[in-house]
Amino acid sequence: MQVELLAKLRSVNPVVMNISNFVTVQDVANGINAIGASPIMSEEIKEAAEMVQMSAAVVLNLGAFTDEALGHIRQTGLLANQLHKPLIVDPVAVGAVAYRKQTVADLFNVFHPDIIRGNAGEIAALADVAWQSKGVDAGEGHADPVAIVKKAAQKYQTIIVMTGETDYISDGKQVVTVENNTPLFQLHVGSGDMLSSIIGAFAGVTSDYFEAAQTAAVVFAVAGEQVADQLPTELPGTFAIKLLDQLHLVTPETVAAKGRIKQLEMD
Ligand SMILES: Nc1ncnc2c1ncn2[C@@H]1O[C@H](COP(=O)(O)OP(=O)(O)O)[C@@H](O)[C@H]1O
Numbered sequence: 640m641q642v643e644l645l646a647k648l649r650s651v652n653p654v655v656m657n658i659s660n661f662v663t664v665q666d667v668a669n670g671i672n673a674i675g676a677s678p679i680m681s682e683e684i685k686e687a688a689e690m691v692q693m694s695a696a697v698v699l700n701l702g703a704f705t706d707e708a709l710g711h712i713r714q715t716g717l718l719a720n721q722l723h724k725p726l727i728v729d730p731v732a733v734g735a736v737a738y739r740k741q742t743v744a745d746l747f748n749v750f751h752p753d754i755i756r757g758n759a760g761e762i763a764a765l766a767d768v769a770w771q772s773k774g775v776d777a778g779e780g781h782a783d784p785v786a787i788v789k790k791a792a793q794k795y796q797t798i799i800v801m802t803g804e805t806d807y808i809s810d811g812k813q814v815v816t817v818e819n820n821t822p823l824f825q826l827h828v829g830s831g832d833m834l835s836s837i838i839g840a841f842a843g844v845t846s847d848y849f850e851a852a853q854t855a856a857v858v859f860a861v862a863g864e865q866v867a868d869q870l871p872t873e874l875p876g877t878f879a880i881k882l883l884d885q886l887h888l889v890t891p892e893t894v895a896a897k898g899r900i901k902q903l904e905m906d
Pocket residue numbers: 757758759775776777801802803804805806819820821822823824825829830831832834859860
């Protein structure tokens with residue numbers, strides 16, 4: 640983890656382009672803004688080249704795509720590769736909907752994601768590991784998370800962020816974990832979408848995407864912990880609002896002090 644990336648992000652204020660979904664688009668835009676980056680959302684393929692050119696990172700969220708949106712997603716992913724912009728993909732519910740699994744497989748034959756962020760159900764599906772996904776949520780499974788995250792990273796030659804109570808982050812060889820002590824994240828639809836785009840914000844200020852992924856995951860976990868520490872009981876609505884506050888307020892010093900990150904495996 641490179642906690643100094645947080646200060647760099649806030650000083651650079653990178654533009655992060657998103658093709659998002661109608662469910663969480665405002666959460667995602669506000670999360671990017673709160674951490675210190677500059678969000679822009681797009682639904683028009685005709686502006687894709689200009690948008691990608693002006694952005695520091697591109698995030699594709701597959702939460703509620705239509706056939707028309709698919710053309711835009713495909714073109715934007717291809718342009719991100721061609722213009723050497725970090726490309727982050729959030730394969731929402733890819734483990735629960737066969738059509739989405741096929742669609743994601745087709746997309747990954749067109750462009751290469753630099754980072755994929757999903758829950759265990761989604762990453763297990765990408766790794767072809769048995770798991771019982773549940774809609775957009777992780778669901779249940781018994782497979783070893785380290786094996787899942789490494790297999791997915793090796794299969795797609797990319798960095799995988801598999802989130803949950805413990806986040807597992809791998810480049811196919813190394814595995815890092817981030818402990819997240821805030822179950823309230825599960826009560827906020829959009830937590831994962833927000834993190835995927837905040838990963839994009841960090842990837843927009845460094846060429847080390849493995850570091851960007853780890854640092855984003857720790858910063859997000861610590862921001863959530865800062866909120867939970869102040870809540871008297873489980874208040875998902877209050878958590879969601881205060882999460883934006885803490886994404887804005889969390890300092891590199893607090894992240895360094897409270898972040899629980901561990902290197903599990905080296906090369
Ligand atoms: N059981 C949990 N306890 C604490 N944090 C969690 C838990 N599940 C998920 N998180 C956190 O919530 C955020 C979103 O992850 P996740 O819920 O896995 O994504 P999604 O919303 O796409 O399903 C991540 O920061 C993750 O660490």
